Amino acid sequence: MTNAEGPAGLTSSATGGTPKVKVVTSGVTLRRRVLDLSENRELLASLIRTEIKVKYKNSILGILWTMVAPAITLAIYWVVFGLLLKNGIPDFVIYLASGLLVWTFFANSIVMATAVIVARAGIVKKVSFPREILSIATVGSQSVYLLLQWVVLALFMVVLGHSPDWTALPLVPLAFFTVLLYAVAFGVLLSAVNVYFRDTQHLIEIFIQAWFWLTPIVYSFWHNVHGHGAAFLSWIYLANPITPVVLAFQRALYGHAVITNTETKVSEQILPPWHLGSFYGLLGLSIIGGFVLLGIAIRVFSRLEGNFAEEL
């Protein structure tokens, strides 16, 4: 191999310019870690692409499966709740899907991110990069699936002739950002903890299931919780950072705060009768909490990361 065959500019960059300085030590500041993460954006994108490619490698439909599966699920829900087990809520499948899709994203992200450091021990032990990227990439690939599933939901809304509340639609990106923040924070935190306590990945599945039923996804926050419980119960619900997210999605995509029950012909308040400002306010609080949690998660991760290579 002669010099001429080497990559262009090899010599110049090796000798000129100020090289970046990296310090390997046990004490790294939060700011440094966040900077490292942002420097590795390309790697994050690459890992997300890899994860998606690997998942659908050698399958004919490929990534379309992400859309086929929820399409069939939604069709089943439409048959079950619209034709067989009528609960009286018109277009219940839209109500359900507006909360369920985002929840499924949240749950899958956390469960899969929790296991990712242990699962990819080979890389973690041999290659140096901010390892949180692995957890974040898992959440990232799940986000891609969620976006595609929303396309399916949009198609369903068109077919059923159910229009969203256009004025509330700006809630969607904000609510998505909120849930993304929590998914990343929990994913980063738990993936590090799982290296030391391998039970974490099993425990989290149970917690997620309990959490699912504590979030008003298949039932109505206003009708079933606020209407029947004491006031403190509503506050407990709102302390769950995912409740405002789900409520915002329902508010924007389902749109109808008050519905006429198709069975009893009685008018019901299924979504909170708040102004949109309250939804923004709740999401804002969730976001603040999410950033605090993310900060803690990255700190904990960086403390535990030092011994990953020997624990795995």
Next chain:
Amino acid sequence: MTELAVDVQGVTKRFRLFKEKHRSVKERVLHPGRVEFHEVWALRDVAFSVPKGSTFGILGHNGSGKSTLLKTICGVLQPTHGQVVVRGKLAGLLELGAGFEPELSGRDNVYLNGAMLGLKKSEIDAVFDDIVAFSELEEFIDTQVKFYSSGMYIRLGFAVAVNVDPEILVIDEVLAVGDERFQRKCLDRVREFQEQGRTIIFVSQSPEQVRMLCESVVVLHHGEMIFNGEPSEGIRIFRERLNEMGEHHVGAATEESLDAPPTHAVHAPASILGVQAGDPATFGAVATGDPAAIAVTVESTLAYEEASVLVEIISPLGISLARLDSAELGHPIAIQPGTTVLTMTIPHLPLLDGHHQVNVGVSARGEHPLYLWQEQAAAFEITYAGKAEGLVALDATVTATST
């Protein structure tokens, strides 16, 4: 040369080895505070600096902490105390193709691996063809990596690592893999890197490669840095420690089997009291090309007119390099009753460096024939400051003749 590429500052790494790992909650509850462990100091206060543009070797036997040190430099492990300051982009070849995803094609893996080494997609685009050309995997670049042979895997891994334009390249014994031709190619690329003024940190158990490539070395022994300086001296110290460890093992073994003494005296009238080998004056280390001597002290009750001494020199790998018989040299020697020292001198020792063993025999004809033989009677160190490889140093010249 004052600019430092890598500055290792008092790095200490402690591992906790648990007797039994109680990783699950159930076990932690059942054994509260009973997690027994002992501490292993993989590295103790190791400090050295690698000037920019130099090629630096790290020598150490298995378990000396060199892999831990390397992982710390690469940032895979964090030190317990101290820090490593790295100036410039570092590509670590701890394991070739470590980040490969078997399900993906070679092409996708090049991009993934490049991203792990800190490259942008556009930067990988620019060197992609070079990577493929270097790896010689043009036909297979779109094949899933899981169908690659281990050789192909390594070729692609090395090709990515050397083409990502690192300012500091860290190589962990990876040059020992692949077929000979590809090894050659890798070594050429490493040399090219040296010429371009890049910094290379090279870890090996092979002193030959270290001598060939490195300007200075660090020797690690049980986590401590015992030497930092010239490669030839470092290699000597490395071998010395390796042999100490070896003798330790041999010693332990012979204590158990005392019934096999190494000296076989067929007849009792004489015995070998001791053997010394090495520098004729001091019996210390000998440099290649210098005189060496082997001195055999014999105690005899009888006188022998025509005795001969036989010396066998064994290479560090156990190859018999030379068998010198004084009888064939035409110098019959006489042994008087009492103690006699028989010295065999080699005016110019052509052997290359390493820890060499000496087997010694003394024989004599006569009324009471004498056959004394001692395996591994002595050992001596040969040091070598040159760059040649192999077993012997030969004076060679080269000419070019046009036809």
